[in-house]
Amino acid sequence: MTDIQLSVRDLQKTFYPGLFEASIEVLKGLSFEVARGEIFGFLGPNGAGKTTTIKAITEIISPDAGEITVCGLPHTSLEAKKRIGFMSESPYIYRHLTGREYLRFSGELLGLERSGLADRISGVLDQVGMAGRADRTMGTYSKGMLQRVALGQALLGEPELLILDEPMSGLDPVGRRDVRDIILNQAAAGVTVFFSTHIIPDVEMICDRVAIIVDGRVQAIGAVSELVSEEPTSYEATFVGVVPSDLRAPLEAHHVASGASWVRVTTENHDRLIQELGDRGAKVISLEPVRMTLEDLLMRHYEESGS
Amino acid sequence: MRAVRAIAANTFREAIRDRILYLFIGFAVVMVVSSKLFGMLTVGDETKIIKDIGLASMQFFSMLIAVMMSMILVSREVDSRTVFNILAKPVRRWQFILGKYLGLVLIVAANLVLITFVLMLTVLVVAGELDLMLLFAGAMTMLEMLVLAAFATFFAVLTRPILGSLMTLAVFVVGHMSADLWLLTRQLPGALTRAVIAVVYYLLPNLERFNFRTEVVHDLAIPGATVGWAVLYAFAFVIVVLFLANLRFRGKDLK
Numbered sequence: 001m002t003d004i005q006l007s008v009r010d011l012q013k014t015f016y017p018g019l020f021e022a023s024i025e026v027l028k029g030l031s032f033e034v035a036r037g038e039i040f041g042f043l044g045p046n047g048a049g050k051t052t053t054i055k056a057i058t059e060i061i062s063p064d065a066g067e068i069t070v071c072g073l074p075h076t077s078l079e080a081k082k083r084i085g086f087m088s089e090s091p092y093i094y095r096h097l098t099g100r101e102y103l104r105f106s107g108e109l110l111g112l113e114r115s116g117l118a119d120r121i122s123g124v125l126d127q128v129g130m131a132g133r134a135d136r137t138m139g140t141y142s143k144g145m146l147q148r149v150a151l152g153q154a155l156l157g158e159p160e161l162l163i164l165d166e167p168m169s170g171l172d173p174v175g176r177r178d179v180r181d182i183i184l185n186q187a188a189a190g191v192t193v194f195f196s197t198h199i200i201p202d203v204e205m206i207c208d209r210v211a212i213i214v215d216g217r218v219q220a221i222g223a224v225s226e227l228v229s230e231e232p233t234s235y236e237a238t239f240v241g242v243v244p245s246d247l248r249a250p251l252e253a254h255h256v257a258s259g260a261s262w263v264r265v266t267t268e269n270h271d272r273l274i275q276e277l278g279d280r281g282a283k284v285i286s287l288e289p290v291r292m293t294l295e296d297l298l299m300r301h302y303e304e305s306g307s
Numbered sequence: 308m309r310a311v312r313a314i315a316a317n318t319f320r321e322a323i324r325d326r327i328l329y330l331f332i333g334f335a336v337v338m339v340v341s342s343k344l345f346g347m348l349t350v351g352d353e354t355k356i357i358k359d360i361g362l363a364s365m366q367f368f369s370m371l372i373a374v375m376m377s378m379i380l381v382s383r384e385v386d387s388r389t390v391f392n393i394l395a396k397p398v399r400r401w402q403f404i405l406g407k408y409l410g411l412v413l414i415v416a417a418n419l420v421l422i423t424f425v426l427m428l429t430v431l432v433v434a435g436e437l438d439l440m441l442l443f444a445g446a447m448t449m450l451e452m453l454v455l456a457a458f459a460t461f462f463a464v465l466t467r468p469i470l471g472s473l474m475t476l477a478v479f480v481v482g483h484m485s486a487d488l489w490l491l492t493r494q495l496p497g498a499l500t501r502a503v504i505a506v507v508y509y510l511l512p513n514l515e516r517f518n519f520r521t522e523v524v525h526d527l528a529i530p531g532a533t534v535g536w537a538v539l540y541a542f543a544f545v546i547v548v549l550f551l552a553n554l555r556f557r558g559k560d561l562k
Contacts, residue, residue, distance in 0.1 A: 055391075058394070060395065088392060092392060111310070
């Protein structure tokens with residue numbers, strides 16, 4: 001048994017929209033690995049290639065080049081697919097089915113034993129908080145309810161690898177918390193969770209590791225704490241008694257409001273600023289270190305890529 | 308096969324919960340029952356006219372149901388992206404195609420059973436005659452619909468719904484003009500034109516092979532070999548066309 005549950009190597013995909021339209025290179029040699037039991041966040045702006053990668057893993061599209069393995073098996077094999085629980089970006093469902101019928105249909109596609117299927121469905125409906133509304137047709141469901149049922153069908157086969165495409169997008173705070181709890185519970189039970197998102201707090205809150213994808217390439221990968229340094233990148237000071245234009249220390253940014261001055265300096269100029277403020281008799285109201293956030297990192301890669 | 312069965316059952320369930328199906332079936336039943344009216348207004352054997360109009364209605368509405376429902380049920384699955392959740396499961400694309408096709412066949416079969424029953428009942432009431440040959444005609448129409456549904460499935464994965472419907476409709480029309488096409492390949496001037504028409508003739512099914520209306524209405528003998536060949540012909544076309552549909556769908560990127 002391998003400890004790598006999902007391996008994606010040098011994935012490439014170009015779409016050809018039409019005869020007279022330019023081709024779109026969406027994935028440009030994307031590679032990453034997800035280890036067993038991890039909650040792995042796939043973070044990137046819209047159009048970065050997150051959903052295309054997930055579609056390639058789940059065989060909804062065929063990559064032009066590259067290799068994907070799930071639990072050490074080629075991702076196209078039925079054995080690999082049996083181990084995956086997948087929830088697509090928007091809850092694409094059958095309006096004519098009830099939630100329970102939809103789960104039964106999903107169970108049949110998964111090849112689950114008929115004998116225990118009804119109990120399994122009831123268990124999953126409980127888990128996603130839909131037990132009381134499972135016998136209504138899904139055409140009457142709200143988006144949050146659809147999301148829960150869609151998550152239910154992903155959990156139904158007791159997957160080893162849970163692939164969730166934007167699982168929290170469009171949910172209210174309660175729904176987001178519920179989905180987050182389900183993800184955490186699954187991970188606690190040993191399930192590997194791979195989920196794409198552009199919602200940074202979700203990643204910071206629950207992910208063991210994260211890959212930042214911009215313009216079809218992985219730009220950074222690692223634990224959030226590794227990617228985002230604990231060391232401050234700059235300092236922000238608020239003071240009175242001196243105006244920023246009188247300071248000789250190089251300032252990154254500054255402004256004056258209601259008689260108080262605000263400046264930002266790099267860590268290298270921190271000591272010089274403190275010295276100068278002391279020398280000029282300024283009264284320092286606050287001095288705060290500024291650390292790089294995941295959002296800063298994402299924005300930096302986004303800007304560097306020129307997307 | 309469990310996945311195929313599940314997809315077929317879901318397709319059938321989706322259709323029977325769709326109002327548009329009942330509209331078609333309603334029209335078909337009204338046409339069959341009102342054939343009595345045509346029989347009264349037309350010179351000739353009233354029973355034969357009822358059978359003739361009834362069988363024509365059966366064929367026409369079955370064709371409409373096959374064309375419309377295949378486009379609705381197959382294209383809807385792709386356009387609404389519900390297919391994503393199917394294909395991400397341990398399901399092969401050919402299983403999806405076969406499941407959709409069989410679901411469609413079930414819908415057409417259910418409709419044909421109903422219309423055949425209504426037609427037999429109408430004939431029984433009007434002429435006091437239980438004509439079992441109407442069952443045979445219904446079965447032959449079903450064979451035709453098997454072929455047409457295969458084409459409809461193929462066009463549904465090949466192109467947009469409206470264009471696919473028109474192409475299936477074209478197969479139905481041209482398929483009933485095969486004899487004329489054959490004549491054209493003999494009589495038209497220009498080798499290229501004749502060659503093009505010959506290609507169309509050989510590529511598209513001759514749906515008249517399944518038309519035993521005249522024989523059933525006029526109680527004519529039907530050679531067993533003709534029926535046997537018609538069955539083989541239908542299944543050969545179904546296999547080839549579904550194979551092509553699978554070939555097209557297998558390499559298709561779904562967006």
